[in-house]
Ligand SMILES: Cc1ncc(C[n+]2csc(CCOP(=O)(O)OP(=O)(O)O)c2C)c(N)n1
Ligand code: SF4
Ligand code: SF4
Ligand code: SF4
């Protein structure tokens with residue numbers, strides 16, 4: 274059933290007055306997700322921009338219980354929160370751990386893989402801005418190949434690790450990618466995840482204009498170009514069944530890449546290579562080199 | 563022996579809404595024009611919840627707005643115009 278924006282909750286559970294930059298993609302992801310999750314939600318967030326912009330002990334933008342965990346452990350803390358709710362017989366609460374790409378794929382990975390293996394009744398969200406923004410934009414495993422970051426002035430030499438495939442390999446209830454440029458697709462995926470009895474993983478592309486060196490007002494636009502070029506596929510794996518949720522129009526990948534400051538040094542050979550790999554992935558002809 | 567747990571200082575829910583962070587950084591602000599067709603798209607793209615839907619209407623709360631310009635960039639109707647805060651005779655901070 275298609276969702277319409279007019280029917281969404283009018284509650285603003287996250288985002289108003291937040292302490293992050295203007296035009297922050299992570300904040301957009303949080304607002305969209307909370308439209309699906311609703312007020313009966315408890316969220317844990319490890320060190321990251323999202324934790325910082327949530328506020329402090331003194332003031333917060335969150336209207337739901339928000340716990341700022343140490344870096345390595347948001348999914349473990351959420352597992353404990355679920356156990357405590359179960360012990361009290363409370364069933365109608367969504368338990369969420371929400372981490373950046375580092376808090377998910379790198380420093381936070383051991384607690385994530387553990388919680389997924391135990392098939393805990395919770396949702397883990399990775400909001401992916403493809404670098405360690407809260408400490409100044411360093412390279413991590415979710416940084417794409419060639420991207421310039423604050424500690425790699427010549428660009429990253431190796432590929433981005435495929436977190437969605439890694440989480441799919443855990444054979445959990447639900448795995449999905451999402452982009453903040455497609456809010457209704459994102460919201461539908463959160464609603465599905467919230468219904469699952471076990472573990473769900475949602476990976477959101479949430480550009481950071483500072484790290485990506487793009488104008489702030491284009492945060493959503495780049496989240497759309499990544500999908501329309503085919504570089505970031507929107508799909509879900511619902512109890513093992515894979516389904517692409519949006520068919521891209523295949524704009525040239527150069528339109529997405531070369532206007533970003535972090536990719537301005539790309540050579541035309543590198544762009545051609547990336548375009549070819551997209552073509553091969555979608556069966557659109559051309560051989561991978 | 564049962565010990566009392568320490569009282570953990572906890573922020574009041576939503577308290578940042580009363581003292582929004584970014585308003586003093588703003589160098590431009592949005593104005594919604596008459597050709598807005600209330601598609602409500604911008605309410606899901608604003609990072610700060612400064613444009614929301616209320617009773618089928620679009621409501622802009624400038625004290626929450628950081629002036630990022632996402633709403634104007636995304637509006638397919640071109641129904642949002644960004645206006646500089648400091649230029650011209652009307653260049654006063656709102
Ligand atoms: C154990 C530990 N190591 C390092 C840090 C410093 N630190 C805080 S946030 C951060 C990067 C977070 O990156 P990511 O998870 O991608 O979120 P983002 O800030 O990009 O939104 C780092 C390295 C820390 N707080 N704890
Ligand atoms: S640095 Fe990037 S991710 Fe962090 S608050 Fe600013 S825009 Fe958001
Ligand atoms: S996106 Fe544009 S047309 Fe749609 S509600 Fe916002 S201002 Fe109005
Ligand atoms: S300028 Fe940015 S913060 Fe202000 S209403 Fe538009 S999208 Fe929201």
Ligand SMILES: [Mg+2]
Nearest residue numbers: 373374404406
């Ligand atoms: Mg990050």
